[in-house]
Amino acid sequence: MQKITILIHCKDRPNIIASVTNFVAEKQGNIVYIDQHVDREQNIFFMRLESEFIHDGFTADGFREAFKSTLATTFGMKWRIYSSARKPKMALFVSKYDHCLYDLLGRYNSGELNLEIPFIISNHLDLKPIADSFKIPFHHIPVTKDTKEAAEKTQLELLENAKIDFIVLARYMQIISEKLITKYPNKIINIHHSFLPAFVGAKPYHSAFKRGVKIIGATSHYVTEELDAGPIIDQGVTQVTHSHSIEDLIAKGRDLEKIVLANAIKLHTNRKVMVYNNKTVIFS
Amino acid sequence: MQKITILIHCKDRPNIIASVTNFVAEKQGNIVYIDQHVDREQNIFFMRLESEFIHDGFTADGFREAFKSTLATTFGMKWRIYSSARKPKMALFVSKYDHCLYDLLGRYNSGELNLEIPFIISNHLDLKPIADSFKIPFHHIPVTKDTKEAAEKTQLELLENAKIDFIVLARYMQIISEKLITKYPNKIINIHHSFLPAFVGAKPYHSAFKRGVKIIGATSHYVTEELDAGPIIDQGVTQVTHSHSIEDLIAKGRDLEKIVLANAIKLHTNRKVMVYNNKTVIFS
Amino acid sequence: MQKITILIHCKDRPNIIASVTNFVAEKQGNIVYIDQHVDREQNIFFMRLESEFIHDGFTADGFREAFKSTLATTFGMKWRIYSSARKPKMALFVSKYDHCLYDLLGRYNSGELNLEIPFIISNHLDLKPIADSFKIPFHHIPVTKDTKEAAEKTQLELLENAKIDFIVLARYMQIISEKLITKYPNKIINIHHSFLPAFVGAKPYHSAFKRGVKIIGATSHYVTEELDAGPIIDQGVTQVTHSHSIEDLIAKGRDLEKIVLANAIKLHTNRKVMVYNNKTVIFS
Amino acid sequence: MQKITILIHCKDRPNIIASVTNFVAEKQGNIVYIDQHVDREQNIFFMRLESEFIHDGFTADGFREAFKSTLATTFGMKWRIYSSARKPKMALFVSKYDHCLYDLLGRYNSGELNLEIPFIISNHLDLKPIADSFKIPFHHIPVTKDTKEAAEKTQLELLENAKIDFIVLARYMQIISEKLITKYPNKIINIHHSFLPAFVGAKPYHSAFKRGVKIIGATSHYVTEELDAGPIIDQGVTQVTHSHSIEDLIAKGRDLEKIVLANAIKLHTNRKVMVYNNKTVIFS
Known part of the structure; x- marks a missing residue:
């Protein structure tokens, strides 16, 4: 069948x-x-x-x-x-934050995710021990202003050789270039640590703290050329109060990020997402 | 068309x-x-x-x-x-609590509900002024042990004469008899003030307080012969803490009850609910 | 005592x-x-x-x-x-939307709110019948470019004569002038129909629809001179999907607006809100 | 200081x-x-x-x-x-489900938890590789009807020798005996996979599916002699629909369980929980 x-x-x-x-x-x-x-x-x-x-x-x-x-x-x-005969292949991009990585690899190991992870790419070495303990190949590709172009070329070769279907940025702290985005349209999933479109860009928890919001959020979306403005796949929120420091927001936010990113990956790999007009139709 | x-x-x-x-x-x-x-x-x-x-x-x-x-x-x-040519006719049963009544009549007056309310039935006179101010006919049908059967007969006549399609118990504090339930199968909507199946029966907020739950709820369901055990249409929840008294739970619960009941009515009148095996399929 | x-x-x-x-x-x-x-x-x-x-x-x-x-x-x-001997006096400003008005007057009549409502002010006549049915004095003060200053003078006199403690803008569709804001600092509560700071300004549900968010919200805040940028008192959110039209968002949003505004009023009148640095400390 | x-x-x-x-x-x-x-x-x-x-x-x-x-x-x-000078010592009891274990060890490794984990106890060997990869000692103590008493004695010795302060049952599938409960009163935290008091006992997701609830939950509580009836520390919920199978409920529930258990552990180790009358006061 x-x-x-x-x-x-x-x-x-x-x-x-x-x-x-x-x-x-x-x-x-x-x-x-x-x-x-x-x-x-x-x-x-x-x-x-x-x-x-x-x-x-x-x-x-x-x-x-x-x-x-x-x-x-x-x-x-x-x-x-x-x-259904073919499992999608996902490349995982990370930097220094480990919570999404632990969460995804835990789910992967448990058989919760219908996909394969041929490798992890990181611009830092910090998370290599985690990749090792889960026995996933880890490619360290540092990125500086000078090496950015070469780094991208290396990334692209790895992606193409492994016939990667989609990319997940699990708190990867580098801007993705136009070239990669064009190559993988609506196939690069990012997790942004705010309730978009509020607090676009860097340090959203700091901005949320400053504004005194009573609810914080996380947003998974496809990466497009405009920063944090791609089609939204999933969003999650949680209540906060004046008593939460920025560090508290960051800690509470980690739990949101993990779940919202995992949800997006499941929707994507189960072919439940269609993109049109910079919005998603989610057939869940 | x-x-x-x-x-x-x-x-x-x-x-x-x-x-x-x-x-x-x-x-x-x-x-x-x-x-x-x-x-x-x-x-x-x-x-x-x-x-x-x-x-x-x-x-x-x-x-x-x-x-x-x-x-x-x-x-x-x-x-x-x-x-779509015919608007469903809803009979509203109330007793003494006014929050669901205010809420539904406010929505009705604003044109938010796709239905007609030919009349309100109550076993008490307390809420008559509200019905009057919204210009909805109000039938006072007291219910005591002795008059229960006669009261029901009066209710049934009113319902049949007005060709009522479904009944909403907006915190109506009387047990509905088998006769009425059989006549209106999956057409009597109740709002129960707990997160069913927790806290079936009377005084659920008192039980929730005693058990020390951290979340309370409300449940709209079709009335069946077994108390509070009919097919669930919608549920809502809200967080509470040790600092909330029973009165606080009741006050917070009112907001849940209003919204969960209104949701159920909208789903029902928009023909989005199917019942099978004491459960609902909700095509929203 | x-x-x-x-x-x-x-x-x-x-x-x-x-x-x-x-x-x-x-x-x-x-x-x-x-x-x-x-x-x-x-x-x-x-x-x-x-x-x-x-x-x-x-x-x-x-x-x-x-x-x-x-x-x-x-x-x-x-x-x-x-x-505790003195109940705060609240002036209610409305325009054409009736859902917050119905909700607040229903709560007021039920004794849920610890306050007095000496009168309602509106720039339109549409909601007068509701005020009448609840027997609250209704002042119709039209506002046009030419009459804005005079209208404000009339408003201020009414507010001062009645010794109003705080003002609630229940979807009042006029910009409040600096003069009134200065007179009632952190005493004018507005309900904004988005999850601020996302979608500041007019037509936030349209903007939310266009951006394709998966969660919409409502925000109650104190009015300051900068539009929709005052200290946030309470926020609420609810999930939406691609299947919701703008009209659906507006309808779902009404329920959020009612509850979030009522919450803010209760927190304010129970003296649980302190404002500092354009943020609130909420001692609930 | x-x-x-x-x-x-x-x-x-x-x-x-x-x-x-x-x-x-x-x-x-x-x-x-x-x-x-x-x-x-x-x-x-x-x-x-x-x-x-x-x-x-x-x-x-x-x-x-x-x-x-x-x-x-x-x-x-x-x-x-x-x-604040002393970090609490936590013993982790697990059986075959790995999601809470991965989640807690991930948090532990990241430094998110203010505690020490001297060892993991399990009645099965399945999760030993995970303990190994995180370099936490793993004690395999099988439990059968015949060995239950001896197993408990071994557990108690391990707990006492390591000066364990509290125990976390991360989906440990054995009933805890009175002896252990008496020794660690309000110091054994369990995660139950339902919104208690609904669906006490085994297979709560199956019961939730059968009842047709629209919201499922998870509850962390202190273990007392009465099954699933101890003081509730934290609860979480998430929406479900008719389209979710039992397997879907289980998968969605895993995310609740992880977060609700982690929350309870943080509240406990930050000394924010008081127990009285089988309820908790949570000073968060």
Whole structure:
């Protein structure tokens, strides 16, 4: 048995749903999940569909071909079709903070995450012992003004050689260059330690403390060229009071960051996220 | 243009989705919303579909007939089809607490609720001035051990004469009899002032205080014969501390009760709730 | 028996707590509540103390005099002392949105709020029927560019004649002038319909929709000259998804606004809020 | 400089606060934190006070002696005085679930927890590799009906030899015996995977699924002889829908369990918890 997941978006018009479900039925697929959304402001139709196929001749590639030459053309769809046969490969970028790294590797080891981690990249050596204890290859690629370009080249080679599908910045403290972003569009997930769009940029907990907010947050989003302005995948919040120091905010925030980043990774690898107009449609 | 909402559940098997969407397409309907769920433990398929019809000959009754004699029979479906043309009629039962009443009438007056309130029934006179100020008919039907049966008869007559669709117990402090429950199955919504199934029965805030919980809740559910054990529609919670007295819990709880009850009413009137096996499927 | 509440802040130094508790004990007061906070960044000490006095000769004014000439001078304190004998008077400013108005008047009528509402002021007539049904005087004071100054004069006279203690802007859609703000420093409470500092200014739900946030919020704060930048009293949040339209955000937001504004009013009238450095210390 | 934390409870009566603050001032202590609570139902006074001492002669033991022979006697206080000089020692009990273990060891390694972990005890070998990778001694003590008594004796010897201050059951799947509970009263912290008092006992996620709740929770509490009925320290909740399977609830619950258990441990080791009448007073 094979399971495929279809993600579609196109201009909204009548009969898309019936056409797609018909198409899958003709191919002898059994639809086990269907969800749809219409952005009425933009008049865009979104759909996510999971279907199981049990007959022998079925191949995901064959299905893709048929889909592309018929439905996708008729409706002018942007589409992706994933087979459950292949686990996505994730590259983990870290710097010095260890809480997201511990959390993700703990989940990974427990089998909670449906993905592979071929390696970790860091611009510092601090977290190498953690990578070692979890037996994940660790590439130390320092980044300075002078070496930035070379460092990126090294990163890209590693990513391409390992056929990495997406990148997670688990509190990686370097700006990602345009080149990498273009190469991995909506495939680089960052965790920002504030409730975006409040407190963009560096030291958001300091800004939150100064402003005297009563709730702090964390935001996972796809990286785009504009800093901290990419499509939001998930957000979490927690209450704080005047009695919390900046250090308290940072400590409380760590728990948010861990969970919000892990949620984003799960949504991404389960093919539940579609991006349009710098926003996400999350079919959970 | 007419819009209908179809709610279906039946034993799960292949091709239900394609069959239903095909059927709607044949009837020239444009599906604007589709959602489905499979309870894999029970092997039950659930579906909610909204479709718009613009051609002249369309009637909801005609559609119902066609659906019943074909799809519903083939798949052994339990189904309901609602037309957007008719607003549901809600009877409001209250006793002495006024917070849910104020809240619901405020929302009603603002046009936030898609329903009609033909009247309010109460076993006490305390809240009559509020009903009067909102210009809603108020029926005072006292209930004592001796008058309980007669009172119920009066209630039933009022409900039937006004063609009431569903009943909301907005902190109504009387046990609803089996007769009324049987007459309005999954059509009587109660708000219970605890996070069910914790603290079933009377004085849940007192029990919560005694147990020293750090979070209190409220639960809206359909009334069944077993007390506070019906299908849960919505729940809300809020944090409390040792410093809150029972009175504080009651005050904080009022805000939960108002919102959780209003949510349940909106879900119910927007035809987003299906009940199966004493649980709800909520297509929000 | 009389109960007084003392709010103090001053430069932090040793022995303030012992000195204050000693002073109260000497005056035969029984301390029933004490809380303190030190802002270690600014080195400022904050304290809130409630004390009961049962002896005949006690007067709040006498206590104030003694406090002022001794402790307050020694430690250079900023201080306020409130007697429980006097209920604060609140002026309610509204425009066209009715949800906060309904909510506050419902609470007021139920006895949930420890305050008096001498009148409502509005720049529109739309909500007069609600004020009438709750039997609260309603002053219609239209505001246009030309009449703004005169309108404000009328407002100020009403406020002063009624000895108003604080003002609540329950979705009042006019900018409050410097004159009024100066007259009522940290005594004008606004409800802003976003999770500040995100989405300052007009139409925050539209901005939230555009940015694609997964959580929306509401913020109650004291009004200062800089728009939406005053000290935050309370914030609330709720989850949203891509499926929520702007209208959905607005509807969900109303429930947040009601509760967050009511919370702020309760904290203010129970003398639990201190303001320093454009932030609040909330002794709840 | 030494810092001590004083926890007191006694029958409520006038002048306790002034007496305690005076006493600390006489001993040349500078109070940096004070909080108090009165349970008006039981008429019990609770207090938590932190004080710094900079003079040479100060010892925590001397302070304890003086406190005991004067204030504690006068007011009939139950009290504890902790010095910041000593880190509490925690024994970690685990079985097969690894998520709380990974989480706590990650926090421990990062320096987030103010405690020492001399060893881990488990009735299974499954998690030994994790203990090893974090370099914490791991004692495998299998428990069967026949060996239960001997196993407990071994546990007790380990606990006593290492001068363990408190025990954390991080999803330890054995009932703790009366003997151990009596030896460590309010010093054994358990994490229960439901929102207590709902779903006491085994398989709470299964029960939550069956009941169809819309919110699930986790509860950290001190272990008493009655199962899952001890004083609650912290609770957390998260929303679920009909679309979540039991496995989904378990996965979502893991994140709650980790955070709620870590919170309880921090509150306990920071001396912020007092227990009375099977409830906690949490001075956060």
